[in-house]
Amino acid sequence: GIQVEQSPPDLILQEGANSTLRCNFSDSVNNLQWFHQNPWGQLINLFYIPSGTKQNGRLSATTVATERYSLLYISSSQTTDSGVYFCAVGGSGNTGKLIFGQGTTLQVKP
């Protein structure tokens, strides 16, 4: 099956700093989503981005499907950005199964 690797596993930033999170995947995908898991465990949808670039406020994401990676950019980070960021991909099958990476744990210090 598809392998999903996220890097870095952990990241500590000062408030106001920028960061880039990476997601590599081992095969072609028809779905790629980025999630933020908040301290209560909820998975918050950030982007649906199987290809191309999207922006939403201080967050943006780019997926280069031909090179099998996606990047999540966080600019001017805030303490509320802390949590775990997951990348999840869906393969070429027709069942919608999402395969999650191990996540990047982000801590933003005031």
Add this chain to the structure above:
Amino acid sequence: EPEVTQTPSHQVTQMGQEVILRCVPISNHLYFYWYRQILGQKVEFLVSFYNNEISEKSEIFDDQFSVERPDGSNFTLKIRSTKLEDSAMYFCASSELTQRETQYFGPGTRLLVL
């Protein structure tokens, strides 16, 4: 904005007991999913469901697990005889018209098996 809801938010049960986790997907969505996350680990796919049938299930989804859409709004996950290792956060998700679209996740049910 429509959202996926799940009940209960927390459940504690004794090993060997049956539990039913409930989900109300977004109303016009056709595809439904269950995932689980053991504490500190990544989220794992359990099962996908469309047109009243299981589309795919993982190796985790053994004979102790079953899913049902008992009416037009609810989607349930039953664990027949819980084990300690079933302790996890269980997420329900749904997508609208195809399995390739955004999956919207519920807030999760945290299950603790003692």
